[in-house]
Amino acid sequence: MTEVKNEGRHRRKLRASVTEALEGLSDGARIMVGGFGLCGNAEALIKGVLDAGVKDVTLISNNSGNLEKGLAAWLKADIVRRVICTYVGNNEDLHRKMAGKSVEVEIIPQGTFVERMRAAGAGIPAFYTPTGVGTVVAEGKEHRDFDGVTHILEHALRADFALIRAHQVDAFGNLRFWRTARNFSPAMATAAKTTVVEADEVVPMGAIDPDDVHLPGIFVHRVVEVREHEDPYEYKRTRPRPGEAALDATGGAR
Amino acid sequence: MSFSKQEIAARAAQEIAPGSVVNLGIGLPTLVADHIPEGSDVWLQSENGILGMGPFPYEGDEDPQLINAGKQTVTIVPGGSTFDSATSFSMIRGGHVDLAILGAMQVAQNGDLANWAIPGGRVLGIGGAMDLAAGARRILVLTSHVTKKGAPKLVKECSFPLTAAGVVARIITDLAVIDVTPKGFRLVELAPGVSEEEVRAGMDAELLA
Structure with missing residues (x-):
C-alpha cells in the first residue's frame, strides 16, 4: 500500500483488483483466513495469495481447507x-x-482459537480459560484457580493479514456477513495489522443501516469487490419437500 | 436385544428439558434432533454460529453459506439467530448452553471424557469439543457400550487423551443408561432384554446398582 504522509488509514480502501488488495504481502507472513x-472463504483472495508467489506463510484458519478445496490449494502449492x-x-x-512433517501444525480448541484473536484485537495480551484443563492443551501453561475452578493462561493471537469474506461492504469497510x-472473520479482522475484505457487493455509504453493521469499518483496511463465488x-x-400434511422436522426449536 | 442408534437418540431426547438450549455433537448425537417433541421450545445451538438451528433444508432451498458444525446444509427456525464464533463460544464457555450431547471414545468413572484422539491414530482435531465439555451446564454422552473390536469404553481411567476432566453426568449406550456419581458408575436403567451382567461384562470399571 502506498503510504501518503499525513493521511489517515481510513481513506481509499476500495481496490480495483485482488492483486492490489494484497499488496505488501511477503514471505513468512502470518495470515488469518476466515471460514x-x-x-x-475469501475465495479470490485465497487464489490471489498463490498468484503473489509468497512462501513460508503461517496460516491461521479453523480448518485450513477441506475436501481438496479452499486453503488446500496453499498446502498443495507448498507455500x-x-x-x-x-x-x-x-x-x-x-x-x-x-x-510428512513438512508443515508444523498446532491444533487448539475452537473457543480458545477465536478468543485468542478477539483478545489480540481488544488489547488484551492474555486471558484465563477453563477450556483444556487436564488435557494436552494445558501442558506447559500457567494454571490458576478462580472461585475454586482451575483455569489456564492463553495468549493473544495476532497476524499480519486477515483475509475475510463479506456479503456487503461500503467504502469505509462497514460490512455485513451472510448467515454462517x-x-x-470478525475476530480475525480485529487481530490483524491489515484486514482485506472480499465482498460480494460494494454498496453506497449509508446503505447499511448503522444498527445493522456486523463489523465496523475501523477494523477493515482494504476492500475488493468479487461478485462471483463458487x-x-x-x-x-436436504429432505424431500413434504405433502401438506407431513410437515415434520428433524430438529430445531418447535 | 439392546438400543438401536435411533433408540439411543430417542432415549437421549427424554433428557432434554422443554425450553432449554442444547448443543448436539457430530455423529450419533446429531440423530437426537429427530426425536425432540414438537412444541417443546428446544433451541439447538450450533457452534459455528446458529442459535435455533432447524432441520435439513427442502431440496432446492439449500444454501452453502448456511451450515452446521458438521458442515452439512441446515436451516434456521423462526426466532433463530446467527452470530460470530466469539459470541458462539461465549454461549458455550460462559455456561449458557444447558446441555451438550456428545460422542465418546472413552469415559472414566470419575467423569473424564476422551473423544478427540486415539494414540497413534489419525488426529481429526479438537474443534469445539473441549469448550463444550468444559463449558456446557450438563454433559450427556451417547456411545456404543464397547468399540467395534469389543473393547470397553466405560473405564476406570481413560488411556486416550482427555477432552475434559470430570465433566460427564450421564451416559446412554446401546445396553444401558449409566450415571457418573462421586462413587463411580451407577446403573440407571437397562435397555430392553439386556441383563446387568452383560452391561458389566462390557465395562472396565465397577458398576453400582
Whole structure:
C-alpha cells in the first residue's frame, strides 16, 4: 500500500483488483483466513495469495481447507510452513503434510482459537480459560484457580493479514456477513495489522443501516469487490419437500 | 436385544428439558434432533454460529453459506439467530448452553471424557469439543457400550487423551443408561432384554446398582 504522509488509514480502501488488495504481502507472513471449512472463504483472495508467489506463510484458519478445496490449494502449492487450526477432519492435504512433517501444525480448541484473536484485537495480551484443563492443551501453561475452578493462561493471537469474506461492504469497510459465513472473520479482522475484505457487493455509504453493521469499518483496511463465488457445498443435505400434511422436522426449536 | 442408534437418540431426547438450549455433537448425537417433541421450545445451538438451528433444508432451498458444525446444509427456525464464533463460544464457555450431547471414545468413572484422539491414530482435531465439555451446564454422552473390536469404553481411567476432566453426568449406550456419581458408575436403567451382567461384562470399571 502506498503510504501518503499525513493521511489517515481510513481513506481509499476500495481496490480495483485482488492483486492490489494484497499488496505488501511477503514471505513468512502470518495470515488469518476466515471460514468454517469452506463456508465463508475469501475465495479470490485465497487464489490471489498463490498468484503473489509468497512462501513460508503461517496460516491461521479453523480448518485450513477441506475436501481438496479452499486453503488446500496453499498446502498443495507448498507455500505454508505452519498451520494454527482447530480441526483437520477430511482435509487430506493437511493430513498428508502433517504425516510428512513438512508443515508444523498446532491444533487448539475452537473457543480458545477465536478468543485468542478477539483478545489480540481488544488489547488484551492474555486471558484465563477453563477450556483444556487436564488435557494436552494445558501442558506447559500457567494454571490458576478462580472461585475454586482451575483455569489456564492463553495468549493473544495476532497476524499480519486477515483475509475475510463479506456479503456487503461500503467504502469505509462497514460490512455485513451472510448467515454462517461470519464465523471467525470478525475476530480475525480485529487481530490483524491489515484486514482485506472480499465482498460480494460494494454498496453506497449509508446503505447499511448503522444498527445493522456486523463489523465496523475501523477494523477493515482494504476492500475488493468479487461478485462471483463458487461457494462449494461440503456436505449437502436436504429432505424431500413434504405433502401438506407431513410437515415434520428433524430438529430445531418447535 | 439392546438400543438401536435411533433408540439411543430417542432415549437421549427424554433428557432434554422443554425450553432449554442444547448443543448436539457430530455423529450419533446429531440423530437426537429427530426425536425432540414438537412444541417443546428446544433451541439447538450450533457452534459455528446458529442459535435455533432447524432441520435439513427442502431440496432446492439449500444454501452453502448456511451450515452446521458438521458442515452439512441446515436451516434456521423462526426466532433463530446467527452470530460470530466469539459470541458462539461465549454461549458455550460462559455456561449458557444447558446441555451438550456428545460422542465418546472413552469415559472414566470419575467423569473424564476422551473423544478427540486415539494414540497413534489419525488426529481429526479438537474443534469445539473441549469448550463444550468444559463449558456446557450438563454433559450427556451417547456411545456404543464397547468399540467395534469389543473393547470397553466405560473405564476406570481413560488411556486416550482427555477432552475434559470430570465433566460427564450421564451416559446412554446401546445396553444401558449409566450415571457418573462421586462413587463411580451407577446403573440407571437397562435397555430392553439386556441383563446387568452383560452391561458389566462390557465395562472396565465397577458398576453400582
